Amino acid sequence: MTLPTPTRPAPSRHRTRPGTAARAHVPAGAGRLLAWLFGAGLVLMVGLSVVHLTQGTASVGLDDLLAWLRGDASATTGGIVVASRLPRLGAALAVGAALGASGAALQAVASNPLASPDTLAVNAGAYLALALVSAFGLSTGVIGGSVVALVGGLAAAGLAFVLTGGGGSTVRLILGGSVLTLALSSLTSALLIVFSQQTQGLFAWGAGSLSQSDPGSVVRAAALIAVGVVAMVALGGRLDLLQLGDDQARTLGVNVVANRLVVVLVAVFLAAVSVALAGPIGFVGLCAPALVRLAATRVPGLHRHRPLVLAAALTGALLVLGSDVVLRAAIGAAEAAAIPTGVLTTLLGAVFLVILSQGMRTGRADANATLAGGARLARWAGWLTGGLAALLVVGATLALLAGDGWLLLGDIGYWLQGRASPRITFMLDARWPRVAAAVLAGAALALAGTLTQAVTRNALAEPGLLGVSAGAGVGALAVIIGGSRVGVGIPTWAVTAVALAGALAAGALLFALAARGGFNPTRLVLVGLGVAAGGQALGTLLVVSTDPWNQSRAITWLGGSTYGTMAASLPPVAALVVLLGVAALALRRDLDLVQLDDDTPRLLGVRQARVRASALLAAVLLTGAATAAVGVIGFVGLIAPHLARLLVGPQHRRMTGLAVVLGALLVLAADTLGRSVLAPAQLPVGLVCALVGAPVFWWLMYAQRGDR
CATH class of the missing domain: 1.10.3470.10 (ABC transporter involved in vitamin B12 uptake, BtuC)
Known part of the structure; x- marks a missing residue:
């Protein structure tokens, strides 16, 4: 299996209005096929949603759902559906769609099939920003939380792009993003340890949890995500032109820097809102657009970014929703409540990454990253090593000597001789x-x-x-x-x-x-x-x-x-x-x-x-x-x-x-x-x-x- 890189449409010889080049070379009947595929995906999503609504610790079956739709259900059933089942379902669909669309856009901007909110540290930056807010006791609703997450995600994405030089090399991008994610996650872990009382429960949420206590927050977040996905679809023609290369895109009247900045802003906004709602759910932003790009090699017209972004959003929603359905069906709703959905999506993403690596074309330049070093002190290597070893001693x-209670050098001497006091002996035996x-x-x-x-x-x-x-x-x-x-x-x-x-x-x-x-x-x-x-x-x-x-x-x-x-x-x-x-x-x-x-x-x-x-x-x-x-x-x-x-x-x-x-x-x-x-x-x-x-x-x- 070979994952295609973001498609670059054939350049035009004439100056064209932005967006017209993206409509070229699409076979007749492609729109009908795309409509059938989107229809099948929506039917599958509806079917999974019905199954999802019947899963839970309380007994609510299909008959109960139909009665609720007719307005004949009991107050208990209606309360369960409205207060518990629908918010979780809405969170799964909204978060999956946001991450799928965000990943598709980031892959297009970076021209790299492994770019995503995970590999560009967007999720980690948003999570760190929200952890800072929790640690210092600042209260925000979902909109305020989205703004905080957006700032953290933008900062992380900007740093990742700067460090990886735009993300052109596959290994460079994923190494840089992974280590940056590790650094930001370490900062978050430090906050969880130092402010353990203020951040209680944040660790589980940080793995990606669909559990929702406020239905209103889901509605607000879903509205923001819908606006973001529509905006990204509207930018699809610009994304097609950006794949031509900077020079060709400028010839066609596209402001390359401005359009890339807008796309990144919208992509990070989508990821940030999803993190604020359900925590960082891993690898959906990588897998969903990657699966769509694989399908695009066989489906005419799907390579264009307007249908591609929509398909990635639909695929992302199906991945998150399907993972939650499978998890609760496999181990039961009561046990699944304690397991973040992001754990399962991360496992699926890990498997996908391994499978992807088996079929990916690899090259020498893609793997190398300057192993040459300076040799100014090469002749003094032995002396330098010896000097640093002495410094280590x-x-x-x-x-x-250091710690919660500082000791004197003489205390170590007495301890080595077995003549130190019990207090000194206890401290040095522990140190x-x-x-x-x-x-x-x-x-x-x-x-x-x-x-x-x-x-x-x-x-x-x-x-x-x-x-x-x-x-x-x-x-x-x-x-x-x-x-x-x-x-x-x-x-x-x-x-x-x-x-x-x-x-x-x-x-x-x-x-x-x-x-x-x-x-x-x-x-x-x-x-x-x-x-x-x-x-x-x-x-x-x-x-x-x-x-x-x-x-x-x-x-x-x-x-x-x-x-x-x-x-x-x-x-x-x-x-x-x-x-x-x-x-x-x-x-x-x-x-x-x-x-x-x-x-x-x-x-x-x-x-x-x-x-x-x-x-x-x-x-x-x-x-x-x-x-x-x-x-x-x-x-x-x-x-x-x-x-x-x-x-x-x-x-x-x-x-x-x-x-x-x-x-x-x-x-x-x-x-x-x-x-x-x-x-x-x-x-x-x-x-x-x-x-x-x-x-x-x-x-x-x-x-x-x-x-x-």
């Missing part, structure tokens, strides 16, 4: 495993990032984006939450073992799905992002299914935390860092060649598939062990290798050790700041790394905007 010592865990986790993630970037030939790749961290997170959460439900204390080694098993399962799935074509870098990244999205959806499902106390604990763990780290969880991480670090240095020549291109290593006898598989397996083990020890930490595997490459060049014999030390320093500094700045309150180390890593990532993306 100093930093670890300061980390032992040293945290310091060691931060150092080891940073080193493991940096080494994993070095290997991942080499085999994907992409300096913007990050091991956590390949689904390994999400797999480990699902395993650990299953043990933690499962143990709390049955009232059984779970030993640390069990959490570590199951988390590592989850990482290996995610890695095995990644290998199986990406092995086609010898681990093509583009396919590898797309499959990894699909696996990561699926793992995050399962993790969200586990979190929202538990009680509020465990939910707060799980959110903290997902943010990456050294709090409560036990010494017993550290030896596996230390052993893997040492053993796999030595193995990486042994494979340094092969890694240097594999990161260049496809031809050079083959000519020199290097088995690329074997090297990639070995390096990815090592990255999976390292990421899984680090995640099991301290939770999910992002950006370290991205930043540390890149900084090392900038300092001493891309040769692995120089940069590997330096990257490991830089990763350890980064996580150690983040952990120390997180538990000291707001003491006695603490921020998870993963969230601090995200706050530090996001600006660095933005700089890297902007600096490499021409390498597409």
